[in-house]
Amino acid sequence: MTDRTDTESTAAALRGLVGKLTLEQKVRLLTGADNWALHAEPAVGLRRIVLSDGPSGVRGESWDGRFTALNLPSATALAASWDPRIAYRYGAIIACEARRMGVDVILGPTINLHRSPLGGRHFETYSEDPLLTSQLAAAFVRGVQDGGVGATPKHYVANDAETDRFTVDNRIGERALRELYLAAFEDTVAGERPWMVMSAYNSVNGTTMSEHPLLAEPLCGEWGFDGVVVSDWWAVRSTEPAALARQDLVMPGPEGPWGDRLTEAVREGRVPEEAVDEKVLRILRLAVRVGALEGFAPAVAAPPAGEDGPALAREVAAAGTVLVCNSGELPWPATGLRSVAVIGHLGFLPRTQGGGSATVEPDRAVSPLEGLRAALPGTRVDWHLGALAQRGIAPFAGTDLTDPVSGRPGVRLVCRGADGTVILDEHRRDANLARMGSARLAHTATVEVTTRYLPARSGRVRIGVAGAGTLRLLIDGTELLREELVHTGEEFGGGLVSPPHASVPVEPAAGEPLDITVHLDLPPRQGPDSGVTLVAGLDLDTGTPDAEIAAAAAAARDADAALVVVGTGPEVESEGFDRTTLVLPGRQDDLVRAVAAANPRTVVAVNAGAPVLLPWRDDAAAVLLTWFGGQEFGHALADVLLGAVEPGGRLPTTWPADEADVPVLSTTPAVGRLPYDEGIRIGYRAWLESGAEPAYPFGHGLGYTTWDPPTAEIPAELAAGDDLLLTAGLRNTGERRGKQVVQAYLSRPAGEVDRPVRWLAGHVTVTAGPGQTATAGLRIPARAFQHWDGAWHTEPGDYRVHLGFSSADLAVTGTVRIR
Numbered sequence: 072m073t074d075r076t077d078t079e080s081t082a083a084a085l086r087g088l089v090g091k092l093t094l095e096q097k098v099r100l101l102t103g104a105d106n107w108a109l110h111a112e113p114a115v116g117l118r119r120i121v122l123s124d125g126p127s128g129v130r131g132e133s134w135d136g137r138f139t140a141l142n143l144p145s146a147t148a149l150a151a152s153w154d155p156r157i158a159y160r161y162g163a164i165i166a167c168e169a170r171r172m173g174v175d176v177i178l179g180p181t182i183n184l185h186r187s188p189l190g191g192r193h194f195e196t197y198s199e200d201p202l203l204t205s206q207l208a209a210a211f212v213r214g215v216q217d218g219g220v221g222a223t224p225k226h227y228v229a230n231d232a233e234t235d236r237f238t239v240d241n242r243i244g245e246r247a248l249r250e251l252y253l254a255a256f257e258d259t260v261a262g263e264r265p266w267m268v269m270s271a272y273n274s275v276n277g278t279t280m281s282e283h284p285l286l287a288e289p290l291c292g293e294w295g296f297d298g299v300v301v302s303d304w305w306a307v308r309s310t311e312p313a314a315l316a317r318q319d320l321v322m323p324g325p326e327g328p329w330g331d332r333l334t335e336a337v338r339e340g341r342v343p344e345e346a347v348d349e350k351v352l353r354i355l356r357l358a359v360r361v362g363a364l365e366g367f368a369p370a371v372a373a374p375p376a377g378e379d380g381p382a383l384a385r386e387v388a389a390a391g392t393v394l395v396c397n398s399g400e401l402p403w404p405a406t407g408l409r410s411v412a413v414i415g416h417l418g419f420l421p422r423t424q425g426g427g428s429a430t431v432e433p434d435r436a437v438s439p440l441e442g443l444r445a446a447l448p449g450t451r452v453d454w455h456l457g458a459l460a461q462r463g464i465a466p467f468a469g470t471d472l473t474d475p476v477s478g479r480p481g482v483r484l485v486c487r488g489a490d491g492t493v494i495l496d497e498h499r500r501d502a503n504l505a506r507m508g509s510a511r512l513a514h515t516a517t518v519e520v521t522t523r524y525l526p527a528r529s530g531r532v533r534i535g536v537a538g539a540g541t542l543r544l545l546i547d548g549t550e551l552l553r554e555e556l557v558h559t560g561e562e563f564g565g566g567l568v569s570p571p572h573a574s575v576p577v578e579p580a581a582g583e584p585l586d587i588t589v590h591l592d593l594p595p596r597q598g599p600d601s602g603v604t605l606v607a608g609l610d611l612d613t614g615t616p617d618a619e620i621a622a623a624a625a626a627a628r629d630a631d632a633a634l635v636v637v638g639t640g641p642e643v644e645s646e647g648f649d650r651t652t653l654v655l656p657g658r659q660d661d662l663v664r665a666v667a668a669a670n671p672r673t674v675v676a677v678n679a680g681a682p683v684l685l686p687w688r689d690d691a692a693a694v695l696l697t698w699f700g701g702q703e704f705g706h707a708l709a710d711v712l713l714g715a716v717e718p719g720g721r722l723p724t725t726w727p728a729d730e731a732d733v734p735v736l737s738t739t740p741a742v743g744r745l746p747y748d749e750g751i752r753i754g755y756r757a758w759l760e761s762g763a764e765p766a767y768p769f770g771h772g773l774g775y776t777t778w779d780p781p782t783a784e785i786p787a788e789l790a791a792g793d794d795l796l797l798t799a800g801l802r803n804t805g806e807r808r809g810k811q812v813v814q815a816y817l818s819r820p821a822g823e824v825d826r827p828v829r830w831l832a833g834h835v836t837v838t839a840g841p842g843q844t845a846t847a848g849l850r851i852p853a854r855a856f857q858h859w860d861g862a863w864h865t866e867p868g869d870y871r872v873h874l875g876f877s878s879a880d881l882a883v884t885g886t887v888r889i890r
Contacts, residue, residue, distance in 0.1 A: 076359045076370050077297075084367070085355045088115040089348050097351045098334045103324030106304075107132040109354065110324075116365030117358055122223075122301075122322070125177030126195055127424060127701070128431035129168040134506040134566065136499070141168050141380040141702070142423055142433035145680045146181060148391035148698035150197035151720035151772075153812045154836050155210035157390055160383060162211035166218025167377035175361040176221035176267055178301075178428070182208040182255050183231045185681075185724045186753050187738050191233040191649040194425040194680025194699055198723035199754025199769065200831050201251050202855070205258035212263040219371030221361055224259050225269035226303055228252050228285060232738035232745070234649045237306075239740045240274040243747045248275070249859035250751050253289065261294040266360050268296060270318060272306045281307045286317035299353050314342045319350040381703055386716075388700040388707030393720035394773040395766075400672055400692035402714025402775055403632060410451040412630035413440045414623045414666055415659070416460040416611060417638045417678045424699050425680050426568060427646020430506075433702040439636050439676065442705025446713055453630075456611055457623030458662040460655075460678075461640025464537045464572050466503035466608040467587075473523040474498050475586070482522040482607075489516040502607040506566035509603075518605050520589045526579035533610035534587070535574025539567055539602065541592040544575065546585055551575045557594075561647050562602040569642035570602075574610035616658050623662060624669040633670045634712070635663050635691075638678030649738045653684045653730050663687045676708055682726045685766060696720070714775060714807075721772035721812045721877070725755050728766035734758060752827055755878040759828035770814050770831075770877035776805030776841065781813045781874045783849065785885030791865040795851040795887060799874065803839040810838050815851055816873040816881060824858050824866045829873060829881075832856075856889055865889055 089097070096112060104110040109120040124130050127143045141164065143149075149161055162180075169177050181192065185199035197204040208224060215222040229241045229252045243252065259265060268290065271280040278284070281302050290296045301320040307313045310332045313321075321327040336342040355364060362369030394401065413419075418439045424430060444452045467482070474481045477498045484504065486495040494515055502520060518538075526532075536542055539558035544551055554573045561568035579585055589607050596603070614622075627633035637659040643650060654660070667673040667690040675691045677683065680699045688694055695718060700707055710716040727733045734757035735749050752760050755769035782800040789795055799813045813836075818829040832855035839845040856870060857863045867889050875881035 076356065076367070081359065081367065085352055085359070088355060089351050091115060092351065094334055094337060094344065094347070097347050098329060100351055100354055101319065101333070101347070102321040102327045102329050105325065106323040109320070115355070117355070118363045120175045120358060120361060120363050121173055122176045122178060123169065123172070123174040124179070124428040125165055125169065125174070126179035126181050126429050129165060129172055129174055129177060130431045131172040131174060133509070135509045136432045136504060136506055138172070138432070139434045140172065140431040141384065142431050142436065143384050144388045144391055144701035145194045145425055145699035146197050147194050147680050147723060148700060149387060150203065150207055150723035151391035151393055151698065152387065153203065153721050153723070153834055154390065155206050157387060158207040158210035159214040160378065161387060162214025162222070163218055163375065164377055164380050164383050166215045166220040166374065168380070169220040170218070170374060174220065175363060176223060176357070177215060178223045178225060178269060180208045180211045180222070180224060181226070182224055182259065183226060183229070184251060184255055184753065186231040186747070187736050188653060188682040188724070188727065188733060189650045189736060189738050190231060190681070191644060192425070192427065192646050194644050195429050195646070199725065200723070201254040202831050203723060203834070204255040208255070209259040209263050212259050212265050216263070216266065217371065217375070218377070219361070219369060219374040221266035221357060223267035223269050223301065224256055224265050226271035227256060227268050227280065227290065228271060229275050230271035230273050232649050233647055234738045235740050235743070236272045238743060240277060240744045241747060242276060242744055244750055246859045247747060247750045251753065257294060260290065260296050264295070264298070266298045266357050267301050268298060269301050269303055270306060272303050279308070281318045282309060282312040282316045291317055297353065297356065299357050311336050311341055314346060319353050384701040385703035385707045385710070388697070388704055389710050389716040390719040391698060392707065392711050392718045393696040393722055394718040395694050395696055395726070395771065396688060396691070397693040397773055400674060401712060403712050405713050408447060408450050408631045410453070410630040411443060411447065412626045412633045413443060413452060413454045413636070414457045414627060414633060415636040415662065416456060416458065418634065418636035419454050420465045420611070421636065421704050422638055422640065422678050422699050423701050423704050425644050426641040429646070436702045437705035439634060439705045439708050442707070442709035443634065443712070445706065446709035453626065455623040455626045456613070456619050457635070457666070458616065458620060458658040459612055460638055460657060460659060461642060462572070462612060463569070464535050464574070464606045464608045465611055466501055466606050467522065467524060468501035468503065471525045471527060472501065475521055475523055482520050485519045486512055486515040487517045487519070488514045504605045507603040507605070508566060508601055512603055515603065516593055518591045518593065518603065520605060520607055522587050524585045524587050526581055526583070526585070529579065529581045531576055531578050531613070533574040533576050533613055535572050535608070535610035536589050536591070537570040537572035537606040538591050538604050539570055540594050542573060543590040545588040546577060548586065558602065567602040567604040568645060568647070570604050570606070572610065620658060620662050620665050624665040627666045627673065628669040630670065632672040632674070633666050634674050634676060635666050636676045636678055637663060639680070639683065644680050653682060653727065655683050660686055664690060667691050674712065682724065684727065684730065688766060717774050717810050718772070719810045721770050722767055725758055725765045725769045726767040728764065732761070732763040732765070734761045734763070756827040756830060759878065768877050768879040770812070771880070774809045774811070776803055776807045776809035778802065778809070778811050779804055780882035782883065783874055785872050785887055788888045788890055791867060791889050792853050794853050795872070797849040797851070798846055799835060799837070799849045800844055800846045801837050801839065802844040803841055806841050808838065808840045810836060811876065812836050813847070813849060814875060814877065815849055816878065817851070817855055818871045818873065819866070820869070820871060822866050822868055829878070
């Protein structure tokens with residue numbers, strides 16, 4: 072879409088506004104007004120501009136769960152679709168959510184690379200390949216900004232892990248930096264002109280990113296970026312070096328290293344005022360684009376209404392589900408199954424999103440159990456724990472709760488100061504109060520939650536609370552639990568990651584309500600936004616691990632088919648830390664083996680945002696990788712299991728069979744440095760070089776039909792600098808309509824330039840009915856043939872073009888000579 076604000080007359084008018092401001096007014100605009108907004112400036116008609124985290128949903132300005140938002144599947148799920156058209160729609164619905172919540176700019180997409188599968192934020196980024204990443208990110212940004220909302224590609228650049236992310240110095244060769252890490256941003260920035268870019272915490276080759284020359288070149292010069300460079304939160308740690316760089320905006324505010332110190336530096340001649348003026352000009356340009364500056368028309372006059380958000384979340388989850396193996400078990404028939412055993416912690420309480428700044432609070436999240444029960448109304452679908460994916464409390468939610476004050480479904484939350492004064496008294500929709508850290512609760516000493524809980528079934532359960540402080544739990548007026556809970560782990564966004572918990576056994580009767588009261592006296596806090604967390608609900612850890620696994624296996628033996636849902640928890644995949652192992656938490660591997668032995672019709676769904684080891688993969692009848700599937704996860708999974716929808720995903724990253732085989736694994740710096748010694752060989756490129764066999768290769772994925780190998784006529788010669796345009800043909804040889812992703816890779820069998828064994832050069836998604844042949848244009852850009860050596864060069868000679876369905880399944884090969 073053409074940016075209507077990008078005119079010479081607009082630029083001249085904005086420079087005139089900059090000239091009306093004093094130095095103090097200008098400098099004030101360069102640091103945030105608070106955690107999530109930029110300052111207003113009435114002198115020039117500038118209103119407040121609101122930013123929000125938003126890679127997979129728009130949270131808005133609050134961390135404390137008061138406001139609900141659409142919870143889309145994780146970025147890895149979106150990337151597994153391999154479909155820029157879906158990425159565009161994903162971005163467009165993000166824009167709709169942003170407008171609904173009064174947000175002007177969303178902080179996303181996250182387009183760092185999957186350098187190591189241990190990266191804690193792996194789920195929030197797209198792929199190990201820069202081409203796939205850049206194409207999906209570009210479509211996402213286009214969808215957001217066509218909706219009149221700014222997008223912010225992040226984190227520029229090489230923020231590929233979380234360990235020591237504030238201080239790590241990533242040492243990267245120039246060629247790898249250009250061909251991989253900068254390439255992931257290039258198409259998005261140069262082609263889609265995002266209105267913001269976020270600079271990263273880390274250093275690259277000795278310079279922290281908020282001061283780095285890479286902000287000028289290639290970002291602004293070669294790529295033509297004219298937007299605002301915003302810092303990651305608290306990333307700017309200097310006055311003059313950052314101000315002299317292309318860094319424009321310090322977040323959060325109002326405190327920071329600029330302010331009065333920058334004003335003084337300008338007055339003393341250490342920072343030119345012209346540099347400040349240019350930064351203010353770019354902020355005013357952003358204001359025009361989002362409609363925040365009086366007298367100027369915004370970039371998008373009439374944003375589109377958008378589509379149904381939950382329906383899109385369901386579609387994306389299915390489109391990104393990867394069927395990695397299938398013995399013919401799937402799809403299950405929509406009729407004929409008398410009973411299905413749903414097994415696993417995550418079958419009842421799934422992981423729909425990753426931890427950290429990407430977190431939102433949806434109105435609801437559909438579990439696999441709920442999804443299958445809705446899809447199979449005539450089938451007995453029962454749930455069995457089997458094994459914990461994580462320790463903790465499954466929060467009370469839904470219509471089985473009643474706020475005793477308002478009578479509405481939910482709970483009553485009361486916060487009091489040390490003298491007993493009521494600071495807050497409000498209705499909340501559920502008992503998942505995981506992020507109450509907020510300036511409005513700065514003086515809270517005690518948190519109290521009350522609700523009336525209506526059990527759906529009789530039998531022994533454990534009711535518990537997670538949080539930090541002195542806990543008292545009362546049921547029907549009787550104190551059943553008093554305990555000191557001490558938190559020693561991570562805090563993020565006003566919440567405690569993996570808070571301590573305690574629980575007690577009770578034996579409710581179905582339909583007989585329990586009055587539940589929780590008191591939590593808080594420990595001393597470090598600041599107004601430090602962790603205040605309280606989660607009340609059921610503790611699923613009710614028996615010994617061996618007994619739970621045995622009971623699950625027995626249930627599977629008695630059922631027609633079994634679905635085991637395994638995966639990770641928030642203490643495993645989150646912003647703020649990296650993983651230490653690829654092994655599934657707890658006894659989940661033992662659970663799968665036991666259930667598969669008990670019932671040969673066992674299907675496993677892997678509810679993890681990043682690769683995990685699957686040592687039992689050959690024992691299961693089918694394995695689905697579902698990522699973090701968003702709020703409609705259960706419905707989407709049922710759609711795939713029953714064949715209503717094709718499992719449309721292909722792997723955007725390699726899944727290893729053994730941790731020891733992973734060619735690039737470590738995310739831990741040594742003496743502050745993390746060397747990227749692998750150069751241009753990460754992901755499947757490194758796997759191909761090593762010769763090790765992964766569990767499932769990059770690009771792999773099955774469907775419910777079969778296909779002939781693709782066909783394409785490859786020209787004998789091509790001029791250097793030209794794109795290679797192919798027409799791919801593909802015949803569906805099965806009995807169902809299906810989807811396939813035709814992937815094109817290049818290799819250079821001879822030449823003086825060091826090259827990977829092969830590298831992704833293009834891809835296209837096709838669909839066809841049974842017996843039909845589909846054709847589609849497949850473009851291999853000229854850049855795919857090039858390498859970096861101080862500039863982009865194309866080595867003349869023969870290149871092989873490989874076509875197929877994964878990095879390891881390339882049945883068609885031809886040769887093109889670059890002249």
